[in-house]
Amino acid sequence: MKLGRAVGFIVLGTGLFAVAAKAQDGGALYNTYCAICHDAGRNSPAPAREELGRMTPEAILQALKTGSMKAQASERSRAQRRALAEYISGKPLPAQPAVVSSSAFCAGSSGAPGDRRTNAGWNGWGAGITNMRFQSADVAGIGARNIPNLKLKWAFGLPGATSGGTQPVVANGRLYVGDAEGDLFALDAKSGCVVWHDEVESGIRSAIMLGADSGGGLTAWFGDQAANIYAVDARTGKLLWKVKVDDHPQAAITAAPAFYAGRLYVPVSSREEAKVADPRYPCCIFRGSVLALDATTGKQIWKTWMIEGKPVAGQKNSAGTVVLGPSGAAVWNTPTIDVERNVLYVGTGNNYSPPATALSDSVVAIDMASGQIRWHRQQTANDIWNGTCRRADREAAACPDAEAPDVDFSVSPVLVKSVDGRSMLIAGNKSGMVWALDPGQQGKTIWTQQAGKGSSGGGVLWGLAVDGERVYVPNGFFDAKSPDASGGMAALDLHTGHLTWSTRNPPCGDRKFCKPSHAAAVTAIPGVVFSGTMDGQLYAYSSETGQILWRFNTAQDYSTIDGVAANGGSMSNAGATIVDGMLYVGSGYSHHGGVIPGNVLLAFAAN
């Protein structure tokens, strides 16, 4: 059975995911990720495919997971590695051992979430459609007063993963988390036992979005790194539909879809930008986009490209490869919904190849009904950046500007009302700059503030939090020469943008991996802001003064509730989720500047 490989092809109600590996096309994966080296001819140091074909599938699998090809396969899921090993060797692998041990499942019936309310927990990426990443006191059940009592209650190991999983989503006593191996878990939010487990085609980096479906149930939607969007029954994990939303081989869903009024709004990004590190790769043809899908069927309603024209062939680079463009303007963040204006907002990334385009590094407002672009604000023009820009022998044509800043808006814009009832859109990007824009006036600037240093590694990398008074800004900047001067947290006055406080990290001391950059998204509750660092320190700050109230070193080994060997490490992308007296956070990160891989989900309780 092939699960919807063709663009827009929908599989309805086909149930189980045990077929995740079988559903893969090993040949297509090989062509996308491996052929550039292994089919490169006799002068290549990489053994030719026929040579690899003489290996056993087990030996190939081992090379991809822990051996010499670990780096090349680090972003492939468990199912994709298996499909590659079977394709290259031409031989089947024995059946996959159980991913979750039977003792990790909840005993008895842990009950169905009969309740369809999703607002009593943390839903999607930003805890609500405006992406404030702010949890109210009654839902949080944790406040400044009991922060010192926070204690680790349990740890859950993500089997085989090298990153700590997606933003934990909690509703009706269940916690939903995905990982880069393609696993999706529904856990009992109090005890951490497994209610159900699914395995999908590719890695899940996008948070799970929950919503009431037309049939009276609760649906969980999410995307994977092969640009599929899935809908599953949140009660059982049963697949309802799966759609591929972009046919570029490197297209990926990094951020969670947004759900509003029966529709899913899906942001599309890609890994093509990094692939270009090899100048033999014809860079680039991916274009970022946003789609609206019918949430019940997965059917596409509209797709809006962040670059209008299709890429065409340009000059040859110095390796003799034709350069294509325009490309890029990926959408790395969850759309923010403006119900009042019937508009959604996203931030876009840099261009990958020339020519530069109008909507890169921009905040873009899109009409929710038609998909038409209502307005956009480009904050950095001519930012053409790709993997060759880091090479000493930068390929002139594929990276026209060695100084290109690579300052994506990887953060969801936050929609908030000021005290005088005026709407404000708060956006930050990798430059470390924060903007307040007026959504009622085509995104006109209200204020700007340089909240910290910026770089290609960020600046503001994954997420701001906003309450009614302040904007909490993490800084991901890292200077290897003076690590202690890197990172830090700041708070800006929501109405003026003025700096309210900024707090440096305590010195690294003798910590082995010192990287105090605040790359992960931050989370706010009344009185407290939580932020994690690339070296695994989780801090709680006073929202008023910036004083550090609590600190926990997550970069440790844990004995886990599911029996999986697990450790914490770098914290990036997802941040803390706070619901009902508990704080959940993933630790470990092996992409984009992560220095300590890890695979743990931690649950703290305040009592």
Ligand code: HEC
């Ligand atoms: C950037 C170039 C490059 C890419 C991309 C690449 N490989 Fe390799 N691969 C090599 C080189 C060079 C070697 C031999 C040297 C070594 O073992 O490091 C190798 C060796 C291997 C081996 C033999 C390892 C062993 O233990 O003998 C396997 C299997 C393999 N690659 C599979 C893959 C697969 C599958 C992919 C795609 C996911 C891939 N490679 C992508 C360059 C690459």
